[in-house]
Amino acid sequence: MTKTKKRKMRLEHLTKFQDKVSQCMKCGFCMYFCPVYREIHTEPVVARGRNVLAMELLEGVPFDWGHLEERYSKCLTCNRCAQFCPAKVEVATITMAARADIVANKGLPFAKKVVFEKLLKKRGLFGRVLKLASKLQWLLPRTKGKIRHLPVFLSALAKGRQIPEIAPTFLRDKLPEINSPPPGVTKRMRVAFFVGCATDYVFPDVGKRTIDFLTSQGVEVVFPKGQGCCGMPVFGSGDFVTAREMADRNVAVFSQLKDVDYIVTSCATCGSALKEGYITYLADTPDREQRYKEFRDKVKDINEFIIDILKPPPEAFRTTLPKGTKITYHDPCHLVRYQNISAQPREVIKSIPGLELVEMREPDRCCGMGGSFNVQYYDLSKKIADHKMKAIADTDADIVVTACPGCMIQLIDNTIQKKMPQRVMHVMELLGSRTD
Ligand code: SF4
Numbered sequence: 001m002t003k004t005k006k007r008k009m010r011l012e013h014l015t016k017f018q019d020k021v022s023q024c025m026k027c028g029f030c031m032y033f034c035p036v037y038r039e040i041h042t043e044p045v046v047a048r049g050r051n052v053l054a055m056e057l058l059e060g061v062p063f064d065w066g067h068l069e070e071r072y073s074k075c076l077t078c079n080r081c082a083q084f085c086p087a088k089v090e091v092a093t094i095t096m097a098a099r100a101d102i103v104a105n106k107g108l109p110f111a112k113k114v115v116f117e118k119l120l121k122k123r124g125l126f127g128r129v130l131k132l133a134s135k136l137q138w139l140l141p142r143t144k145g146k147i148r149h150l151p152v153f154l155s156a157l158a159k160g161r162q163i164p165e166i167a168p169t170f171l172r173d174k175l176p177e178i179n180s181p182p183p184g185v186t187k188r189m190r191v192a193f194f195v196g197c198a199t200d201y202v203f204p205d206v207g208k209r210t211i212d213f214l215t216s217q218g219v220e221v222v223f224p225k226g227q228g229c230c231g232m233p234v235f236g237s238g239d240f241v242t243a244r245e246m247a248d249r250n251v252a253v254f255s256q257l258k259d260v261d262y263i264v265t266s267c268a269t270c271g272s273a274l275k276e277g278y279i280t281y282l283a284d285t286p287d288r289e290q291r292y293k294e295f296r297d298k299v300k301d302i303n304e305f306i307i308d309i310l311k312p313p314p315e316a317f318r319t320t321l322p323k324g325t326k327i328t329y330h331d332p333c334h335l336v337r338y339q340n341i342s343a344q345p346r347e348v349i350k351s352i353p354g355l356e357l358v359e360m361r362e363p364d365r366c367c368g369m370g371g372s373f374n375v376q377y378y379d380l381s382k383k384i385a386d387h388k389m390k391a392i393a394d395t396d397a398d399i400v401v402t403a404c405p406g407c408m409i410q411l412i413d414n415t416i417q418k419k420m421p422q423r424v425m426h427v428m429e430l431l432g433s434r435t436d
């Protein structure tokens with residue numbers, strides 16, 4: 001281990017979660033379940049190794065910040081270790097806290113600082129930059145449909161990576177702020193929609209299908225245009241200060257809507273940030289905690305909302321996909337482990353007449369995306385994805401479906417690179433036809 005000269009280390013965030021760190025019995029069960037450890041077999045990057053490091057840090061052992069950054073960034077925060085840990089140690093929480101202490105002491109890398117503070121925080125500017133990027137994306141060769149790939153001269157950014165196009169029209173520009181049920185459909189309920197960056201800018205059809213389905217079932221959907229990024233990429237990288245500003249803004253925007261029953265999202269990652277991320281990491285005062293909790297109590301994942309609350313009649317579940325289409329479902333970590341939602345998306349799929357759900361092996365094994373993990377450790381991320389690809393291929397399904405746009409990006413990249421026949425879709429896209 002790289003220890004540094006005696007120097008005061010401020011560990012405000014890790015200290016807050018000290019009791020979680022001390023829960024670890026060092027049994028090593030997590031080694032079998034950690035997707036990162038399974039690829040590189042080094043103790044420092046598995047839950048146990050990181051917990052021991054956190055214990056040493058809290059005991060006052062000084063380390064080099066660069067060394068800590070590497071150790072704590074090589075985690076997908078998939079929470080698979082916690083699922084099987086006999087002591088239920090929340091390693092992902094400890095990892096996030098350590099990342100926040102690293103950022104508080106060392107600062108963010110320059111590129112992240114610019115993206116988080118100058119772009120993600122400012123929705124208008126971020127949208128304009130992406131609009132410009134969408135006009136220049138013809139520079140990247142097209143692979144198929146709306147997918148492009150990074151050419152050889154950009155190999156430093158991961159040669160061959162398949163990237164979904166930025167949509168020419170963002171969802172927020174396609175839809176009005178109030179989306180009412182069509183004529184002839186009685187209004188039953190009013191909800192607000194949290195869109196998330198990937199749905200807004202890359203997969204607007206997912207958002208459109210979601211809102212169309214809800215309005216067709218008598219739900220009026222408010223799409224507040226003042227909302228911004230959920231903040232997960234920001235606090236997941238340890239920048240709690242910037243993320244707190246983003247959370248405050250989202251909570252304020254949605255709290256103004258007094259007459260909405262729920263806040264619905266079709267992004268598993270956003271849902272997890274809004275439900276628990278804000279409270280766990282960003283609620284630094286009792287007032288914030290109270291506001292975040294009131295906000296959290298209204299947030300529902302779309303699958304959870306449809307099955308547990310809306311309960312539409314059987315005839316609501318229609319598709320234009322051919323009868324007998326085989327579907328396999330990938331559980332996003334942020335849905336199955338962070339929100340305990342796995343039955344509801346399967347219920348939605350099984351409710352659609354003519355579709356056949358075929359389970360893959362270990363459907364809840366992480367696909368290897370892990371937010372910026374996929375950018376920072378692309379080759380490792382692909383090795384983790386290989387297991388998912390093999391499991392998908394073995395089902396012989398026509399379509400792999402998930403409930404998180406982040407997982408969709410990873411699944412699209414890897415299925416295309418492996419020349420697999422499976423198309424990647426969001427659950428909500430099954431309910432209607434996609435425009436590509
Ligand atoms: S994190 Fe859990 S599974 Fe891993 S060593 Fe600690 S107690 Fe054991």
Ligand code: SF4
Nearest residue numbers: 034075076078079081
């Ligand atoms: S959260 Fe996932 S990647 Fe991180 S230590 Fe646990 S199992 Fe491994």
